[in-house]
Amino acid sequence: MSTCPTVGSTSWRADRLGELPPYLFVEIDRKKALAKAAGRDVIDFGVGDPDMPTPAFIVDRMADAIREASCHRYSPAIGRRDLREAVCRYFVDRFGVDLDPDTEVLALIGSKEGIGNLPTAVINPGDVVLVPEPGYPVYTAGTVFAEGACHTMPLSESRGWLPALGEIPADVARRARLMYLNYPNNPTSACATKSFFEEAVAFAREHEILIAHDAAYVDVYFSDPPPSILEVDGAKDVCIEFHSLSKTFNMTGWRIAFAVGHAAALSALAKVKANLDSGPFGATQLAAIAALDGRTSPPVREQVEVYRRRRDILVGGLRKAGWSVRDPEATFYLWTSCPPGSDSMSTASRILDEADVVTIPGSGFGACGEGFIRFALTVDEERTAEAMQRLARLTW
Ligand SMILES: *Cc1c(COP(=O)(O)O)cnc(C)c1O
Numbered sequence: 001m002s003t004c005p006t007v008g009s010t011s012w013r014a015d016r017l018g019e020l021p022p023y024l025f026v027e028i029d030r031k032k033a034l035a036k037a038a039g040r041d042v043i044d045f046g047v048g049d050p051d052m053p054t055p056a057f058i059v060d061r062m063a064d065a066i067r068e069a070s071c072h073r074y075s076p077a078i079g080r081r082d083l084r085e086a087v088c089r090y091f092v093d094r095f096g097v098d099l100d101p102d103t104e105v106l107a108l109i110g111s112k113e114g115i116g117n118l119p120t121a122v123i124n125p126g127d128v129v130l131v132p133e134p135g136y137p138v139y140t141a142g143t144v145f146a147e148g149a150c151h152t153m154p155l156s157e158s159r160g161w162l163p164a165l166g167e168i169p170a171d172v173a174r175r176a177r178l179m180y181l182n183y184p185n186n187p188t189s190a191c192a193t194k195s196f197f198e199e200a201v202a203f204a205r206e207h208e209i210l211i212a213h214d215a216a217y218v219d220v221y222f223s224d225p226p227p228s229i230l231e232v233d234g235a236k237d238v239c240i241e242f243h244s245l246s247k248t249f250n251m252t253g254w255r256i257a258f259a260v261g262h263a264a265a266l267s268a269l270a271k272v273k274a275n276l277d278s279g280p281f282g283a284t285q286l287a288a289i290a291a292l293d294g295r296t297s298p299p300v301r302e303q304v305e306v307y308r309r310r311r312d313i314l315v316g317g318l319r320k321a322g323w324s325v326r327d328p329e330a331t332f333y334l335w336t337s338c339p340p341g342s343d344s345m346s347t348a349s350r351i352l353d354e355a356d357v358v359t360i361p362g363s364g365f366g367a368c369g370e371g372f373i374r375f376a377l378t379v380d381e382e383r384t385a386e387a388m389q390r391l392a393r394l395t396w
Contacts, residue, residue, distance in 0.1 A: 016144055016145060016147070019144045020140070020141055020144055021137065021140055021366075024361075024363060024364040025046075025360065025361075025364045027345065027349070028046065028348055028349070028352065028358065028360065028361065028364075031349065031352050031353070032044070032046070032352065032358050035352065035356060040356045041356055042352075042356045042357075042358060043356060043357050043358065043379055043383050043384075043386065043387040043390075044358040044378075044379065045357065045358055045359050045360075045374075045375040045376050045377075045378070045379055045387070046358040046359060046360050046376065047376055047378050048186065048332075048333070048376050048378070049252050049378065050246075050247065050250040050252065050303075050332070050378060051378045051379070051380070052250050052303060052306065053250060054249060054250045054251050054254070055249060055250070055291075055294075055297075055299035055300055055303075056299065057290060057294055057297065057299065058249060058251070058287050058290055058291045058294070059287075061286060061287045061289075061290035062283055062284065062286070062287040065282070065283035065286035065287060066283045068282070068283065068286070070282060071281065071282030071283040071286065072282070073282070074278045074279065075278070075279040075280065075281070075282045075285065076279055077270060077273055077274040077277075077278060077279050078105075078106050078107060078270050078279070079105070079106065079107020079258065079279055079280065079285060080107070080279075080282065080285045080286075081101060081102075082285075082286075082289060083107055083258075083285040083286075083288055083289055084101035084102070084105040084107065084258075085101050086288070086289040086292045086293060087099065087101070087105045087243075087258050087260065087292065088100075088101050088105065089292070089293070090292045090293075090295065091228070091230075091260065094219075094225070094228075094295075095227065095228040095230065095231050096231065097228060097230045097231060099230075099260055100263070103263040103266070103267070104236070104260055104261060104262075104263055104266065105258060105259075105260050105266075106258060106259045106260075106266045106269060106270050106273075107256075107257075107258050107279060107280055107285060108242075108244075108256075108257040108258055108259055108273075108280070109255045109256070109257075109277060109279075109280050110244065110246065110255040110256065110257050111214065111216055111242040111243065111244040111246070111257035111258075111259070112138050113255075113257075113273075113277075114242055114257065114259050114269060114273075115136075115138045115139065115142060115180075115212065115214060115242055116138050116141060116142040116145070117142065117269060117272050117273060117276070118142060118178070118212055118240075118265075118269055119142045119143045119145070119146035119148050119178060120142070120145065120146045120272050121265070121268040121269040121271065121272045122177065122178055122210055122265055122268055122269070123143075123146055123148045123177045123178055124177075125146070125147035125148070126147070126148070126149060127148050127149070127175065127176070127177040127178070128148065128149050128150075128151050128172055128175040128176040128177065129143040129148045129149070129150055129151070129176065129177065129178045129179070129180070130151050130153050130163075130168065130172075130176050130178070130179035130180065130209070131143065131150045131151065131152055131153065131180055132152075132153045132155050132163055132180060132181065132182065133152045133153065133154055133155065133365070133366035133367070133368040133369070134155060134187055134188065134362060134365030134366045134368050134369030134372075135155075135180070135182060135185075135186075135187075135365060135366065136182060136186055136214065137365075139180040139214075143178075148177075148178070149175075151168070151172050151176065152366070152368070153165075153168065153179075154368045155185075155188065155190075155368055156368065157337075160190055161185055161188040161190035162190070162192060162196050163181075165199060165200065165203045173203075173207045173209075174207065176207060176209050177208075177209060177210065178209065178210050178211075178212060179200075179204065179209050179210070179211050179212070180211075180212050180213075180214065181200060181211060181212070181213045181214065181229070182213070182214040182215075182216070183213070183215070183226060184217040184218065184220070184221065184226050184329075184330035184331045185217075185331065186216070186217065186331060186333060187333055187335050187360070187362065187365050187369065187372075187374040188333075188335045188372075189328035189329070189330060189331040189333045189334065189335050191221075191226045191329055191330050192226070192227070193227075194227045194231060194232065197213075197227065197229045197231070197232045197235070198232050200229070201229070201232045201234065201235050201238060201239065204238040204239070205234070205237070205238055209238070210238060210239070210240065210262065210265055211229065211238055211239040211240070212239075212240055212241075212242065213228075213229040213239060213240070213241045213242070214241075214242045215228060215229075215241050215242060215243050216242065216243070216244045216246065216247055217247055217330055217331040217332075218243065219247075219248040219295065220247055220248060220303075220304060220307065220330055220331055220332055221304070221329060221330035222304070222307075222308050222311065222327075222328070222329055222330065223329050223330075224329075226330055228241055229241055230260065230261055235261070236261050236262055236263075237262065238262065239261045239262060240259050240260065240261035240262050240265050240266060240269075241259065241260050241261050242257065242258075242259050243257060243258050243259070243260065244256075244257035245257060245288055245291055245292075247332070248291075248295065248300070248303075249291045249295075249300065249303075250303065251291070254284055254287070254288075255280065255284070256280050256284050256285065256287075256288045307332045307377045309381055310377040310379065310380070310381055310384050311327070311328060311332075311334065311377055313381055313384045313385050313388065314334055314375060314377065314384055314388065315327055315334065316388075317384070317385065317387075317388025317389075317391065317392070318334075318336065318388065318391065320388070320392060321388065321391045321392040321394070322339075322396075323336060323339070323391075324336075324337065332376055332377040332378065333374050333375065333376055333377070334374070334375040334377065335362070335372055335373075335374050336372060336373060336375070337371055337372055338371055338372065338373060339396035340396075341396075342396065343363070343370060343371065344361035344362040344363045344364075344369065344370055344371060344372055344373050345361045345363055347359075347361070347373050348360065348361040348373050350394070351373075351391065351394070354394055355387070355390035355391055355393070355394060356390070357387045357390060357391065359373045359374060359375050360373060360374040360376075361373055362374060
């Protein structure tokens with residue numbers, strides 16, 4: 001978008017907005033809109049937003065809670081204590097980690113908000129922030145808004161999409177204050193082992209860096225449960241971790257999430273938030289308690305089984321069509337290399353032009369995503385199978 005409101009010759013647009021990386025999905029968005037307008041039957045694997053409704057028991061709790069007068073007033077900026085206690089129960093049960101509900105848990109209005117506000121809370125202008133690439137764009141945006149300097153940590157398939165911490169130059173490590181990590185990973189679907197987290201915690205300790213681990217997909221997995229970085233001994237001294245109800249419970253529109261870990265870092269983030277917002281809607285917090293307490297109930301477990309069935313159709317179909325794919329173990333993404341000789345933009349464009357199937361070109365997540373495309377498992381089984389038949393007809 002090049003237009004913005006102007007008064008006379010004044011452009012009401014701060015220079016820092018120009019520092020944001022360019023939005024690279026423009027071309028695919030444009031083609032998708034054209035195809036839909038032309039009445040073509042588009043199958044869209046581009047959307048990273050669950051297509052299924054929030055489980056009924058959570059909606060029911062919300063419906064009751066909305067009548068509770070206590071929910072109609074401002075809630076504490078750090079979140080209701082009963083929600084923070086539910087987070088502590090979840091953490092012990094799922095990860096075996098004890099948290100203090102008063103100092104080590106902070107409610108968020110979606111984790112994007114917390115991830116984006118964090119640099120304002122913990123870095124000074126010019127401080128280096130270590131950002132993985134390919135990765136979720138909010139790590140860079142939050143850093144830019146706080147006038148930090150992003151240093152890219154390239155992720156590659158050969159290293160299992162984990163950053164090579166030993167390759168971070170010494171002067172960069174010295175100036176770095178914050179490092180973002182994200183496992184299970186969007187867009188690559190890679191998982192981190194506990195031993196990688198141990199290495200990261202040791203690195204953060206040595207260089208006095210705060211790690212912000214984005215665990216949005218920690219409960220969307222198909223085999224072994226992915227760990228929390230807080231399972232590492234002493235991690236609370238150098239780490240915070242972002243969790244979200246968005247993906248696990250199909251609650252992206254509800255805006256409810258939380259951060260846990262290092263008390264002083266959370267208190268700094270809470271200070272920024274207390275000056276900008278006023279805690280999530282109380283009824284949403286009561287619904288979140290029901291969700292966390294019911295996370296192993298059948299309707300929640302069934303969500304993952306739906307993704308597993310779709311994944312199997314997608315993986316099987318792509319292999320049959322001659323693509324080499326590995327089974328994602330977590331997240332609802334499939335990240336696969338492009339056919340030999342095609343870059344990610346031309347692959348995604350051809351699939352859209354010739355098969356009416358939308359995917360996301362990896363280069364949109366940064367240069368290190370070149371050579372890959374991402375499918376989201378947010379399309380039902382029948383349509384996924386249909387898309388695979390269309391792809392099988394393309395020759396590369
Ligand atoms: C979806 C997502 C989030 C979570 O977003 P919310 O703001 O909690 O809805 C965070 N990180 C990544 C990598 C995501 O894909």
